[in-house]
Amino acid sequence: MRKRKLxxxxxxxxxxxxxxxxxxxxxxxxxxxxxxxxxxxPKAELAAAGASLIPSALTLDAYFELVTTTPFxxxxxxxxxxxxxxxxxxxVCATGAAIALSRFEFLGRRQIMTALxxxxxxxxxxxxxxxxxxxxxxxxxxxxxxxxxxxAAFATPFATWLxxxxxxxxxxxxxxxxxxxxxxxxxxxRLLLMPLLLPGMVAAGTYAFILTWNEFLYALTFTASxxxxxxxxxxxxxxxxxxxxxxxLTAGGVLSVLPVVAGFLLVQRRLVAGLAAGAVKG
Amino acid sequence: MxxxxxxxxxxxxxxxxxxxxxxxxxxxxxxxxxxxxxxxxRSIWMAFNKVSAFTGEMAFVGFDNFVAITQAPDFxxxxxxxxxxxxxxxxxxLLGGLVLALLINTKFPLRGVYRGLVxxxxxxxxxxxxxxxxxxxxxxxGIISKALRGVGLADRxxxxxxxxxxxxxxxxxxxxxxxxxxxxVMILAALQGVSEDHKEAAATDGCGPVGVFRxxxxxxxxxxxxxxxxxxxxxxxxxxxxxxxxxxxGPGVSSTTLALQSYLTAxxxxxxxxxxxxSVLQAAILVIFVVMYLRLTARNEAQR
Numbered sequence: 001m002r003k004r005k006l007x008x009x010x011x012x013x014x015x016x017x018x019x020x021x022x023x024x025x026x027x028x029x030x031x032x033x034x035x036x037x038x039x040x041x042p043k044a045e046l047a048a049a050g051a052s053l054i055p056s057a058l059t060l061d062a063y064f065e066l067v068t069t070t071p072f073x074x075x076x077x078x079x080x081x082x083x084x085x086x087x088x089x090x091x092v093c094a095t096g097a098a099i100a101l102s103r104f105e106f107l108g109r110r111q112i113m114t115a116l117x118x119x120x121x122x123x124x125x126x127x128x129x130x131x132x133x134x135x136x137x138x139x140x141x142x143x144x145x146x147x148x149x150x151x152a153a154f155a156t157p158f159a160t161w162l163x164x165x166x167x168x169x170x171x172x173x174x175x176x177x178x179x180x181x182x183x184x185x186x187x188x189x190r191l192l193l194m195p196l197l198l199p200g201m202v203a204a205g206t207y208a209f210i211l212t213w214n215e216f217l218y219a220l221t222f223t224a225s226x227x228x229x230x231x232x233x234x235x236x237x238x239x240x241x242x243x244x245x246x247x248x249l250t251a252g253g254v255l256s257v258l259p260v261v262a263g264f265l266l267v268q269r270r271l272v273a274g275l276a277a278g279a280v281k282g
Numbered sequence: 283m284x285x286x287x288x289x290x291x292x293x294x295x296x297x298x299x300x301x302x303x304x305x306x307x308x309x310x311x312x313x314x315x316x317x318x319x320x321x322x323x324r325s326i327w328m329a330f331n332k333v334s335a336f337t338g339e340m341a342f343v344g345f346d347n348f349v350a351i352t353q354a355p356d357f358x359x360x361x362x363x364x365x366x367x368x369x370x371x372x373x374x375x376l377l378g379g380l381v382l383a384l385l386i387n388t389k390f391p392l393r394g395v396y397r398g399l400v401x402x403x404x405x406x407x408x409x410x411x412x413x414x415x416x417x418x419x420x421x422x423x424g425i426i427s428k429a430l431r432g433v434g435l436a437d438r439x440x441x442x443x444x445x446x447x448x449x450x451x452x453x454x455x456x457x458x459x460x461x462x463x464x465x466x467v468m469i470l471a472a473l474q475g476v477s478e479d480h481k482e483a484a485a486t487d488g489c490g491p492v493g494v495f496r497x498x499x500x501x502x503x504x505x506x507x508x509x510x511x512x513x514x515x516x517x518x519x520x521x522x523x524x525x526x527x528x529x530x531x532g533p534g535v536s537s538t539t540l541a542l543q544s545y546l547t548a549x550x551x552x553x554x555x556x557x558x559x560x561s562v563l564q565a566a567i568l569v570i571f572v573v574m575y576l577r578l579t580a581r582n583e584a585q586r
Binding site (some may be wrong): 018020021025028029031032034046053085089092093095096099100101104114115118119121125126131133149150152153156160167170185186210211216217225231232234236250257260263268272273275276 | 300302303304305306307308309310311313314316317318320321322324326328338367382385386388390394396397398399400401402403404405406407408409410412413414415416417418420422423425426428459463464467468471472513514517518519522523525527541542544545548549551554555556558561564565568572575576579
């Protein structure tokens with residue numbers, strides 16, 4: 001690292017660049033900060049003066065009221081329950097498909113890859129119309145397992161791409177030596193490939209989790225009772241119900257965004273790389 | 283990531299003629315066929331049928347649903363608003379994403395953390411995006427309306443979402459806020475593939491920063507930009523969450539798009555046939571972009 005003397009012009013360039021970066025960060029994170037501050041503002045102050053960045057006092061009252069007087073925890077539980085089914089389902093489907101597409105040459109391989117790309121572009125608004133009737137016939141309407149199946153089908157194409165990209169980056173020498181040693185294809189997959197694939201599966205699983213946790217349209221249409229409604233649907237109902245109780249609404253918002261943001265930040269690097277590669281390479 | 287770059291040799295794979303790949307693929311294919319493939323075909327078929335609101339029974343009516351929706355009084359308005367929604371949101375996302383990616387692509391402390399934080403809106407539920415912005419934009423108590431009045435830019439509460447002239451533009455800005463991170467990440471990935479040598483060569487040949495960008499950087503990232511734009515056009519056209527939650531398409535029809543009209547026709551007016559027709563019509567228009575996308579990705583694949 002050489003140290004060079006900066007000309008005044010370069011200094012000015014640096015200053016504007018940092019100012020721009022800071023400004024953008026504020027624009028991106030500002031809404032979250034306002035939400036968090038509002039959720040901690042006493043409700044009397046909120047009612048009298050509206051939003052403020054520096055409340056006179058901080059309180060957790062809204063959170064207590066949210067969990068004790070509304071079905072919020074119930075919705076949170078439903079979301080977790082759906083995710084606990086949808087994420088493993090997605091991983092089973094996507095891992096198998098990714099291994100097949102990355103490691104085997106077979107009839108129909110190209111067509112399946114194209115179909116996976118197309119599946120990512122299907123309009124939910126169109127599918128939702130017949131899925132409702134279909135789930136009804138299958139006895140899976142207003143049912144958490146039914147919603148998990150739909151979410152898994154929705155997440156599988158991209159999760160497959162993510163894992164296939166990951167697998168393409170793992171050298172094949174190990175498997176080749178395995179097959180020379182007389183291991184069967186299934187043994188190679190189970191003993192050699194799966195352990196190496198684990199980090200990729202964490203990223204794909206997090207993607208599936210974010211998708212199912214956030215998904216709104218299917219959840220809104222396929223759930224009709226407090227026993228099945230997921231968080232996004234519950235929050236949307238709250239927006240209608242608690243129009244003037246912004247302390248409650250923002251408290252609910254903070255609690256529902258925490259799990260996804262935490263999960264995302266944990267696997268951010270790999271997921272972002274996968275996102276970029278997934279769309280660019282198709 | 284390097285070993286995968288020798289596809290011809292690497293295709294020497296396990297189980298050349300085996301049944302194994304089909305077994306491995308089966309769960310994914312069954313799941314996608316049952317919960318995406320079949321419903322897709324059935325929804326398209328629905329568009330050509332009169333669907334009974336109560337029993338769900340279908341009766342074939344040919345193109346009647348399409349004739350009915352194109353003759354509906356709001357049809358051309360909805361189509362125009364869809365164009366505005368998609369065009370406005372995608373171009374804002376492209377512009378914002380490009381600027382932000384160029385900024386992040388320089389060296390500065392904590393760049394990794396910054397890149398992660400910038401992506402947070404992508405992982406945020408659309409309902410929550412709607413909730414946060416509804417509060418920020420609240421005419422009486424919201425921060426933005428108060429700030430505008432504070433600095434004298436407005437003399438009364440600003441009705442961002444309940445003024446017919448402002449509802450759609452406001453929604454477009456919110457969608458751009460949510461969508462810029464993904465654009466940034468895509469462009470950033472492409473920027474990191476631009477060779478430093480080429481940039482330096484162009485600079486020594488007398489190109490200024492703008493010249494380097496135009497002649498070296500831009501040509502290298504154009505394929506990524508095109509592909510991302512096409513994907514975004516398709517996704518944004520079909521995206522209804524924000525509009526549904528924040529305005530429900532109103533006031534009046536001032537923020538109704540074709541995709542939203544499809545959902546409202548099916549679920550508010552319980553006319554599934556016409557609801558499907560709106561979506562099928564839009565999908566027929568979007569097929570152009572899908573074909574362009576497939577061609578571009580195939581060409582990119584061939585070049586590597």
